[in-house]
Amino acid sequence: MRQFLAFSKKEFHESAATFRLYILLGLFVMFGMMSPLLAKLTPEIIKSLGDTGMMISVHEPTSLDAWAQFFHNVGQMGMLVLIIVFCGTMSNELSKGTLVNLLTKGMKRHTVIASKMFASSVLWTFAYLLCFGAGFAYTAYFWDIGELPHALLAFAAPWLFGELLLATHVFGGTLFGNIYGSLLSCIGAVILMNLLSILPGASKYNPVTLSGGTLPLLSGAGKPSDFIPAVLICAAAVVLLTAGSIVMFNRKKM
């Protein structure tokens, strides 16, 4: 436990010292703020385009448009930021050899993986909460929030998908031991999941659905059972990838 806390503390220190923390928090607060602002301003922007001779019907934006924008921003730009910011988490340590000094002092290998996942998850959770808080505050400022059915599932889904990306980074980083391997694993996994979503009926089970696809829950067009299989598969994948990283790291030559 002592090693876990010491190494996690080092991870947080590293995030601040390498500006990873500030980039992550800054961008996610921006995504959160932008969502209702964009929803509010889109009709104004379209109107300001002037008389182009085209008929464009624009309905008055609602809080649901703000949330649509929120899921769009978090599910695309947000996940891209997450992939880039965390790509060096494990791979940098292995390619630079910074773990050797600590491992030869009796640091448990599974503690390294557990600390990495823990520290990354705390940062991601904090960033996502700030993003949601900023989005919620601005949405409440512009509109009546109203009822948000199945809000917990709808808003926790992108967070869980983010956890999957973090676990993939740790897995890919451990497997390949360099930043390109880590990035390729993550991007490859996202491309594969997007390809699979083309199959009819697959989206119910596909974790990528959780990345910005849960708006129907809030609008009432979807029900939780449409997303629960994907949530379970995503959670299982996070656990399996973390366990796989530990098994692989235990066998890794240093």
Place this chain on the structure above:
Amino acid sequence: MNALDLRSVSKSFGGKRVLDDMSFSVPEHCVFGFVGTNGAGKTTTMKMILGLLKADCGEIDVYGERVSFGATKTNRLIGYLPDVPEFYGYMRPKQYLGLCAEIAGLDEKSAQPRIAELLDLVGLSDANRKIGGFSRGMKQRLGVAQALIGDPKLLICDEPTSALDPVGRKEILDILRKIKAKTTVVFSTHILSDVERICDRVAVLNKGKIVLESAMGDLKLQEKSTSFTFEFNREIATDEILRVLRENNLEPIKYETAEHTIESLFLGVAK
């Protein structure tokens, strides 16, 4: 008790046999020079002692405890200085040693004086800037400090002087000499003068086997020679030396008075 025993250790990478049925022992409280050319298998041997690489066959014991691949318990007895020690560049020396102390299981009360003691030993007490800006020599000295944080019984150094200038080399060798009383030191090198300077025992690794293992004193006395070099701790007139030799029926056919070596000149001006 031996600090380290290797028995019939072999290791191959792909089809290439790097270590072939290698055996040697390191007695306690000595500085053990592990000599070999580049690529002879010195680093591989050290990594196997640390459980970072798996031996294909053979046994390795540290203070009588068997080493196993992965998280080996014997590492609590060992301090390791890699050939190029890598640190977190954003940390300062005290922060880094603090992390090492926590990982090694030192309590906070004993960690602070230990860190101060080690920084003093390696001459980094006043270096409070980020490690990223350290020179190679400073990093190597910090490497020694981190290796010693847990007060190890055995210190393993992988070519600690190879990449350093003469001043840096001398500093590292002086540190190793200082800690000899408390810690057994195994250090690999291909710089033979370093071995002569501080080692008590030496093993030579060639083509995966130990081809020579001996106490330094025995090694030097093993063979008769027609040529010798002596160094005295005071100035002596050449006539005085020749007189002593003749009194003992030894007539040199050639003698030279040593000029200042480039190294001694360098050390003199680079202080």
